Amino acid sequence: MSFIEATKEVVWLRKLLGDLGYQQLIATPLYCDNQSAITLSQNPKYHSRMKHVEMQHHYIREIMAKGKVNVIYCAIENMVVDIMTKSLPKLKHVKSQQTLELI
Amino acid sequence: MFKLEMNKVVATPLEVGLKLTKAMSPEIENKKEHTKKVPYQSAIGNLIYYMICIRVDIAYSVGVVSQFFTYLKKTHWKVVRRIFRYLKGTSMSRVLYDGKRSANLVGFANADWARDFDSRKSTLGHCFSLVGGVVLVKQETNFHNTFINRSKIYVFY
Numbered sequence: 001m002s003f004i005e006a007t008k009e010v011v012w013l014r015k016l017l018g019d020l021g022y023q024q025l026i027a028t029p030l031y032c033d034n035q036s037a038i039t040l041s042q043n044p045k046y047h048s049r050m051k052h053v054e055m056q057h058h059y060i061r062e063i064m065a066k067g068k069v070n071v072i073y074c075a076i077e078n079m080v081v082d083i084m085t086k087s088l089p090k091l092k093h094v095k096s097q098q099t100l101e102l103i
Numbered sequence: 104m105f106k107l108e109m110n111k112v113v114a115t116p117l118e119v120g121l122k123l124t125k126a127m128s129p130e131i132e133n134k135k136e137h138t139k140k141v142p143y144q145s146a147i148g149n150l151i152y153y154m155i156c157i158r159v160d161i162a163y164s165v166g167v168v169s170q171f172f173t174y175l176k177k178t179h180w181k182v183v184r185r186i187f188r189y190l191k192g193t194s195m196s197r198v199l200y201d202g203k204r205s206a207n208l209v210g211f212a213n214a215d216w217a218r219d220f221d222s223r224k225s226t227l228g229h230c231f232s233l234v235g236g237v238v239l240v241k242q243e244t245n246f247h248n249t250f251i252n253r254s255k256i257y258v259f260y
Contacts, residue, residue: 009239013208032213084230087120
């Protein structure tokens, strides 16, 4: 779900930036730390264990095939967007802020 | 307004491993009276204003504390005060959009399964940066109703 939500935002932002004159020429890198989610998004095979996932959530494959999103694995210790989902210790908090360029 | 002048500053908006629930430790009656007097909603309103403007690093913390409007205990108010102390200590930080940097979008997506201790709902977060500054952030602490007790991979995917 987090992936799909982010993909929808990518599609919208790319269109908006294109209209503003900042055409996105390369696929937008999207960093994620869950390897099974990445594998699932890259592999169009039928997974019997994923049958509870609704069809609409496979939209990410369509977008990846169009070359708009490039999903990249990011090791969990480098996963800076943890700042949005957890309470972090000081060092990690500062690192997240710097990498995400929040400050 | 929130009597925070004398407080020490802190480096992070939330304590590590903090568990906030609706039924925190039972409070005695006169302490309940105390929580009625605190400007909890007004404080969170202020925090949301900062969060939307520039301080997106407190998005998760604000998402957590804004779930307890009707189940307010002293513990929750302490957490809100801590966020203010954090903001006080980092009031000089700002977002810098540098026109010389590349205008390519970069995105980060993350999820946390069953983060909410009351409803077992999951947390989502993603953010995008452009020309060296954050442009879009989304943080949902209780992702919608169908999201309880589904598989972890579903939440991430």
